[in-house]
Amino acid sequence: MKTPKIGSEYDGFMLEEHMYSGGISDIYHVRPNPKKPDPGFALVMKIPCASTGDSAENMVHFEVECQIMSVLQGSHVPRFVAAGDLQREPYLLMEYVNGQTLQRKLNTKVLPSVQEVARLGASMARAVHAVHQQNTVHSGLNPARVLFRPDGSTVLLGFGRACHAHYPDLLAGRLPKPTGATAWLAPEQIVGVRGDARSDVFTLGVMLYVLCTGQLPFGIAQTPLDLRQRPWLKPIPLRKLRPELPEWLQEVVLRCLERHAENRYASAALLSFDLLHPNQVAITGRGRKITKSQFGNYFKRWLGTIGVLRYRPSPLVTHPVENTPIAMVAVPYSNVTDATLYSLRDAVTRLLGTLPDARLSCVTVIAPTHHGRTPSISVVSGEESTASNAYRRHLATLQRWAQALNTPGRQISYHVLESGDVAQALLNYAAGNHVGVIVMGASTHGRKTQRLLTTVPIKVAMSAPCTVILVKPSLPSGLLLSEQPVEEASGRVATDPSLYGDDLGPLG
Numbered sequence: 001m002k003t004p005k006i007g008s009e010y011d012g013f014m015l016e017e018h019m020y021s022g023g024i025s026d027i028y029h030v031r032p033n034p035k036k037p038d039p040g041f042a043l044v045m046k047i048p049c050a051s052t053g054d055s056a057e058n059m060v061h062f063e064v065e066c067q068i069m070s071v072l073q074g075s076h077v078p079r080f081v082a083a084g085d086l087q088r089e090p091y092l093l094m095e096y097v098n099g100q101t102l103q104r105k106l107n108t109k110v111l112p113s114v115q116e117v118a119r120l121g122a123s124m125a126r127a128v129h130a131v132h133q134q135n136t137v138h139s140g141l142n143p144a145r146v147l148f149r150p151d152g153s154t155v156l157l158g159f160g161r162a163c164h165a166h167y168p169d170l171l172a173g174r175l176p177k178p179t180g181a182t183a184w185l186a187p188e189q190i191v192g193v194r195g196d197a198r199s200d201v202f203t204l205g206v207m208l209y210v211l212c213t214g215q216l217p218f219g220i221a222q223t224p225l226d227l228r229q230r231p232w233l234k235p236i237p238l239r240k241l242r243p244e245l246p247e248w249l250q251e252v253v254l255r256c257l258e259r260h261a262e263n264r265y266a267s268a269a270l271l272s273f274d275l276l277h278p279n280q281v282a283i284t285g286r287g288r289k290i291t292k293s294q295f296g297n298y299f300k301r302w303l304g305t306i307g308v309l310r311y312r313p314s315p316l317v318t319h320p321v322e323n324t325p326i327a328m329v330a331v332p333y334s335n336v337t338d339a340t341l342y343s344l345r346d347a348v349t350r351l352l353g354t355l356p357d358a359r360l361s362c363v364t365v366i367a368p369t370h371h372g373r374t375p376s377i378s379v380v381s382g383e384e385s386t387a388s389n390a391y392r393r394h395l396a397t398l399q400r401w402a403q404a405l406n407t408p409g410r411q412i413s414y415h416v417l418e419s420g421d422v423a424q425a426l427l428n429y430a431a432g433n434h435v436g437v438i439v440m441g442a443s444t445h446g447r448k449t450q451r452l453l454t455t456v457p458i459k460v461a462m463s464a465p466c467t468v469i470l471v472k473p474s475l476p477s478g479l480l481l482s483e484q485p486v487e488e489a490s491g492r493v494a495t496d497p498s499l500y501g502d503d504l505g506p507l508g
Contacts, residue, residue, distance in 0.1 A: 004028065004047045010084060010091045012036065013045060024058045024160055025049055029096065039081055042096035059086065061160030064170050066092050068159040072134055076127035077156055097155045102143035106210060111242075114249060117211045118275045119152065121252075124204055125272035127154035129434055132197045132268060132321045135165035139194060141203040142184045143210075163195045182221040187231035187259055188313035196316055198261040201268055205256025212249065213241045217257060231259060231311035237289045248278045251287030261314035266324040266357040269434035273326055273359065273413075276433065280413035324357040325436020325466075330426055331401055332441065333364045333394055339473035340441045341401065347439050347471045349405055358436070359411045362398045363429060365422045366390065391416050423459035431465050442470040 004026060008015050012033030020027040030045045032038055048062040066083040069092060079095035102120070105112075112120070124146055131138060138145075140161030147155040163169045172194060182190055186202035193199075209217040217235035221227045235257055238250045252274050258264045265271040274281050281287075329348050332340065352358060398414040405412075419425035430438055442457055454462075461468045 010045060010047075010089055010093075011082070013043070013093060015045065019044065023049070024061050030093070039079075039095075041079070042098075043081060043093060044078075044096040046092040046094070048090050059090070060170055062086070062090060062092070064162060065158070065160040067167060067170075068136060068162045068164055069094060071164065072131065072136060072159075074130050074134075076130045076154060077159075097147055097149065099147045099149045099155065102146040102148070102207060105148075106143055109214065111214055112211060114246060117208065117249065118278065120148070120211065121204065121208050122272045122275040123148065123152055123154045124207065125268040125275065126434065127156050128200050128204060129268035129272065129321070131156060132200070135320070136162055137195055137197050138162050138200050138203075139189065140181075141200055141207075142181075143207060146207070165195070169194060182227065182230055183216050183218065186261070187311060188261060190227065190230055191311060191313060193313045193316070196261055196314075197267065197321060198264050198314075198317075201256055201264050201271060202258075202261075204268065204271060205253055205264075208253045208256065209235060209238065212238050212245060212253065215241070234259075236292055240290050240292070243290070246278070247283050247287035248274075248281040250289070251281055251283050254286040254289075259311075266317075267321050269321075269326060269436075270324070270359055270411075273361075273433055277413060277415075282411070322436060323355060325355065325359075326361055326433055327351060327355065327358045328361045328363055328426075328430060328433075328435045328438050330438065330440035330460075331362055331364045331398060333366055333397065337473060339475045340471075342475055343471045343473050344439065344441060345401070345404060347469060349407075351437065351439060351469070352405075352407060352410065359413070360402070360405075360407070361413050361415060361433070361435070362402050363415045363417060363426065364394055364398055365417045365419055365425045366394055368418050368420050423456045423463075426456075426460050427463055427465075435466050437467040437469065438464055439469045439471060442472045 004015060006015055006018065006028075010030075012035055014031040015028040016031050017029040018026065019029060025046045025048045028045050028047070030043045032043060046062075046065075048058050063086055066086075069077070069080045070083065072080070078097050081093040081095070083093065084091040102124075105120075127146075128138065128141070136159075138156060138159060138161070140158055141156070145156060145158035147157055149155060161171060163171070184203050184206050186196075186199040188196060189199050206217055209215075218230060218233045219226075221230050235254065238253060239245050239247070252271070256264055256271060265274075327348070329344060331344065348360065352360060394416045395414055398416070402412055402414070415429070417425045417429060426438070426440075429435070438460060440457055440460065457468075457470050461470060
């Protein structure tokens with residue numbers, strides 16, 4: 001295998017500028033091959049280090065990366081162009097992505113604001129989730145492998161330690177014992193467990209911790225003793241280091257850093273959701289804690305260090321990432337019938353029964369305010385309603401509607417959106433929050449009307465980035481016998497108080 005030099009050619013691609021040297025590979029800017037079609041974007045070439053002193057593991061990592069990059073798609077990874085023969089001329093040719101790594105941001109030693117931490121964290125989590133949806137676990141995330149484009153989106157680099165559910169794991173059983181890299185690894189990775197998407201969630205938590213505090217939550221394992229201690233360490237609460245940090249942010253970060261994977265976020269999408277909607281984060285003892293671990297925890301760590309206790313990683317989940325989605329239910333706020341409310345609740349209950357780890361997001365779209373007033377709601381307790389009163393009223397309505405779902409322990413969030421285009425508002429929410437399934441009522445317009453105009457449910461179903469379940473309004477016989485007939489076409493409002501909550505009349 002030839003030694004790479006500026007001016008060398010690999011399958012007609014000329015090395016122009018050396019960009020980066022790592023322990024596994026070197027990266028060069030390259031000039032496109034004039035005999036091949038122009039890809040339309042700048043290119044870089046990664047060439048593995050293969051000198052006499054380099055480990056054979058380098059080639060295995062490089063083979064893994066070539067395999068993974070050739071199947072990954074989307075804006076959160078560089079575009080794959082070509083790969084060279086591993087025996088004769090190994091290289092990986094891919095898109096050059098302009099941006100700044102997280103490592104460069106951390107090197108400035110300037111701690112970002114809470115809003116900036118949330119923005120960066122949500123962007124990273126979205127990128128990780130996009131990779132997980134393609135059956136890939138990165139397994140080697142660190143700040144140097146997270147790149148932010150100028151528009152704020154995240155690109156993930158360095159897939160040499162990744163594993164794909166549909167390909168043989170070339171690194172299983174062949175990884176050297178972790179050393180300094182343990183700063184970013186989850187406890188189960190240290191004992192050899194691979195392929196758990198929740199390990200990447202843990203690493204995201206480590207990076208968020210550093211963004212918030214400027215220091216690593218567990219330090220760097222430099223000796224075998226440090227390595228044995230690593231699964232038993234607990235981080236110092238963020239708010240002990242920075243008391244001005246909000247409880248919700250500490251709650252989110254420490255949940256990512258839970259020692260056992262089943263106690264973390266079930267998916268990176270759920271992490272992104274909480275970072276984007278801090279007012280929906282349920283605060284527990286994790287978020288309120290401001291003291292270090294008690295003596296009992298230190299004693300347990302000591303027992304683990306000397307081998308009396310053994311770290312037992314969480315079992316790998318048997319379901320794909322799609323089985324831990326954010327489920328969104330669109331609840332109408334005006335001209336809504338008993339049948340619609342009942343059917344939506346029944347459909348959501350059945351859906352959640354099949355998705356035990358899913359989070360439910362209840363959404364309603366109201367008309368935009370004008371000069372601080374919401375025209376769709378005119379009177380509340382005899383007085384004209386302000387925009388804030390309308391918002392709170394709709395929020396309370398959603399919460400009362402969801403109370404009868406009877407889902408103890410289930411994470412449920414409530415969102416009132418303001419838009420003149422209901423369908424587009426729902427689509428934007430679904431795309432921006434990685435919603436996996438949308439539940440909404442089917443149109444009650446007659447067939448002739450539907451031929452003339454595209455209804456909101458049809459618009460959403462046609463353009464949604466996920467599964468859409470359209471629910472036909474219907475009432476069980478018990479309610480039909482106890483209530484007056486429901487005329488759906490007339491848009492009569494709900495008459496059963498339990499469907500919306502107590503003492504609620506017309507909402508439009």
